[in-house]
């Protein structure tokens with residue numbers, strides 16, 4: 001794998017409206033550094049411990065994205081420096097992030113993860129629960145959170161029409177929440193698309209793709 005080539009090639013072909021998050025989970029710091037030196041500044045990790053040790057070892061201007069399921073008791077460790085949390089999937093987690101942000105006087109940027117896949121294993125808010133929270137003004141109390149947008153993961157399948165339909169659903173929800181709910185009017189980020197489905201995600205309006213194996217090669221350890 002020629003990381004420098006992959007990063008540059010990817011960026012060249014990406015529309016200006018879309019940000020590439022390089023998913024560096026399981027990759028050693030030397031590999032991340034190589035990507036960084038090729039101009040990549042946004043990196044995504046899915047485990048808090050791994051994120052912490054990498055952030056400590058790598059340049060301070062890296063923008064770290066938390067993309068994996070986050071437990072409330074670990075929020076405090078990442079809140080001081082995290083750039084964007086993609087995987088916010090409950091009100092309980094939002095409240096904890098808000099609490100920790102308040103302690104530090106830092107506004108934490110978050111995406112609401114929405115459950116769009118057929119698979120049961122994927123985390124995320126259900127659409128009706130999001131509307132419930134919006135209508136109940138739950139998001140208004142979050143003084144130290146900025147909800148920047150939505151994140152979703154499509155079903156892991158070869159069925160590209162299913163994947164496309166799931167992304168379309170998420171984009172539709174994104175537009176509807178922006179136009180119909182005051183609290184979420186300013187959302188700008190739609191995080192959808194991974195190595196196998198980012199091309200479809202881009203066609204369906206993604207503004208942020210999370211790509212791991214297409215940049216770094218297949219992970220030995222699945223994470």
Ligand SMILES: *Cc1c(COP(=O)(O)O)cnc(C)c1O
Pocket residue numbers: 023025046067068153194195196210211212213214223
């Ligand atoms: C691992 C992971 C990715 C990247 O997956 P690839 O198929 O390697 O591109 C994207 N998003 C999340 C939430 C992940 O856990």
